[in-house]
Amino acid sequence: MTNQSPERPSVAFNLDLIGKYDVSGPRYTSYPTAPCFIEPFAADEMIAEVARVQLETPHRPVSLYVHIPFCDTVCFYCACNKLVTKDRTQAAVYLELLFREIALVGRWISGERPVKQLHLGGGTPTFLSLEEMASLFQQLRRHFNLFSDDTGEYGIEIDPREVPPGAIDRLRGMGFNRISFGVQDTDPRVQRAVNRIQPMELNRRVVAEARSAGFHSINLDLIYGLPLQTSASFGASLTEVLDELDPDRLAIFNYAHLPHYFTPQRRIHSEQLPSAAEKLAIMEMTIQTLLQRGYVYIGMDHFAKPDNELALAQKAGMLHRNFQGYTTHADCDLLGLGVSSISQVGEVFAQNHKTWETYRDAVNRGHSPIFRGLRRSRDDQIRNAVINRLICRFALDFADIETRFGVVFADYFREELQALQPLVADGLLSFTDGGLEVMPVGKLMIRNICMVFDWHLTHGSIQKSFSKTL
Ligand code: SF4
Numbered sequence: 001m002t003n004q005s006p007e008r009p010s011v012a013f014n015l016d017l018i019g020k021y022d023v024s025g026p027r028y029t030s031y032p033t034a035p036c037f038i039e040p041f042a043a044d045e046m047i048a049e050v051a052r053v054q055l056e057t058p059h060r061p062v063s064l065y066v067h068i069p070f071c072d073t074v075c076f077y078c079a080c081n082k083l084v085t086k087d088r089t090q091a092a093v094y095l096e097l098l099f100r101e102i103a104l105v106g107r108w109i110s111g112e113r114p115v116k117q118l119h120l121g122g123g124t125p126t127f128l129s130l131e132e133m134a135s136l137f138q139q140l141r142r143h144f145n146l147f148s149d150d151t152g153e154y155g156i157e158i159d160p161r162e163v164p165p166g167a168i169d170r171l172r173g174m175g176f177n178r179i180s181f182g183v184q185d186t187d188p189r190v191q192r193a194v195n196r197i198q199p200m201e202l203n204r205r206v207v208a209e210a211r212s213a214g215f216h217s218i219n220l221d222l223i224y225g226l227p228l229q230t231s232a233s234f235g236a237s238l239t240e241v242l243d244e245l246d247p248d249r250l251a252i253f254n255y256a257h258l259p260h261y262f263t264p265q266r267r268i269h270s271e272q273l274p275s276a277a278e279k280l281a282i283m284e285m286t287i288q289t290l291l292q293r294g295y296v297y298i299g300m301d302h303f304a305k306p307d308n309e310l311a312l313a314q315k316a317g318m319l320h321r322n323f324q325g326y327t328t329h330a331d332c333d334l335l336g337l338g339v340s341s342i343s344q345v346g347e348v349f350a351q352n353h354k355t356w357e358t359y360r361d362a363v364n365r366g367h368s369p370i371f372r373g374l375r376r377s378r379d380d381q382i383r384n385a386v387i388n389r390l391i392c393r394f395a396l397d398f399a400d401i402e403t404r405f406g407v408v409f410a411d412y413f414r415e416e417l418q419a420l421q422p423l424v425a426d427g428l429l430s431f432t433d434g435g436l437e438v439m440p441v442g443k444l445m446i447r448n449i450c451m452v453f454d455w456h457l458t459h460g461s462i463q464k465s466f467s468k469t470l
Pocket residue numbers: 070071073074075077078079080082122123124159
């Protein structure tokens with residue numbers, strides 16, 4: 001099963017290979033991955049890197065990520081960093097801290113650097129009232145150089161249960177122009193089993209509001225592998241979503257049941273979960289349906305219409321991957337604001353405290369809430385380039401890496417090229433004249449291919465506590 005158009009990346013499903021390569025592995029939103037970060041990590045290291053980058057490239061754009069950790073009710077499948085509370089006054093307490101962090105980080109960043117991308121995630125960003133949201137936007141505008149026309153890519157994650165009628169229009173008026181809705185599954189039985197009751201009528205209303213407000217791109221999140229799902233039931237949900245909501249993009253995540261790590265998941269009845277075989281059937285049906293409907297496989301659970309910016313960027317070889325997932329902005333430094341968020345500036349990664357208490361204490365003392373991080377070595381930079389190319393382009397040109405880093409690829413990666421041989425024999429990828437190409441059947445196993453180049457993983461410097469690759 002492949003896409004019809006020869007220029008589009010095609011993807012194929014092979015049950016035997018999927019079974020063989022179903023191991024735990026990173027999702028490579030960064031390389032090295034977050035478990036490699038070192039604690040403690042001084043904020044001064046990040047400040048120095050910001051200064052270095054600004055000296056070299058004074059107009060280098062910025063991407064801001066703001067984390068709003070609150071949720072009104074807990075979804076039993078949740079593995080996010082969130083705080084479940086019905087006390088809405090908590091939002092004001094958090095915003096006060098967040099505004100202090102915004103002012104602090106804003107002082108590091110030159111006003112000449114435009115904010116090309118902004119993303120509000122959570123938790124549930126719309127746990128904030130519209131007035132609180134407006135004042136957050138105002139603070140961001142005050143301390144960073146946000147576009148006042150519509151040229152920035154400014155997105156927000158929305159829980160449809162948390163937006164009153166008319167709110168989406170107000171959010172568009174504040175400057176958001178990309179929107180992502182959590183839908184997960186439209187089957188009421190599944191919704192009850194995961195404690196997320198969300199009638200289809202609500203989904204219809206919010207998507208219609210986003211369309212009429214003029215959002216440029218509408219993304220929907222779905223999850224497969226939830227209790228009571230079957231290939232037939234999830235197929236019906238998917239068809240309903242495609243027919244009635246017609247999203248520009250879809251992220252279809254695989255539910256990983258890890259009740260040891262994530263307390264809410266203990267409330268999921270494991271005997272209701274679909275079997276491994278059923279999950280694979282759901283995955284195959286989903287990919288087949290989306291390709292037949294003309295969506296392009298972007299990679300790692302993501303699909304987009306051919307005219308969507310993500311699909312166009314992939315076609316042009318301009319797709320990039322960072323902590324926000326796939327992005328079209330390779331040229332941005334990423335600044336994470338709020339509890340648990342991660343920044344990436346030049347060659348430095350830094351993460352904020354993950355709990356409300358430690359974040360609050362650091363900000364209250366007037367300190368940066370950064371608690372761990374990492375400066376990439378030269379080897380990390382080379383491997384990052386390789387992994388990023390593979391994951392975004394499904395191809396690698398050795399000369400690209402050689403020119404950029406002054407290495408001889410075959411020498412530098414002698415062991416890795418050897419380690420790839422069994423994957424080549426299985427048909428996941430092939431050697432081309434001066435490079436590598438991931439085959440349609442290998443695209444679903446892209447994490448396994450990247451893992452070969454992950455020095456920290458192969459040399460055991462990190463715990464292998466990742467989700468399954470499929
Ligand atoms: S899945 Fe989303 S909305 Fe549900 S509890 Fe987790 S963060 Fe909150």
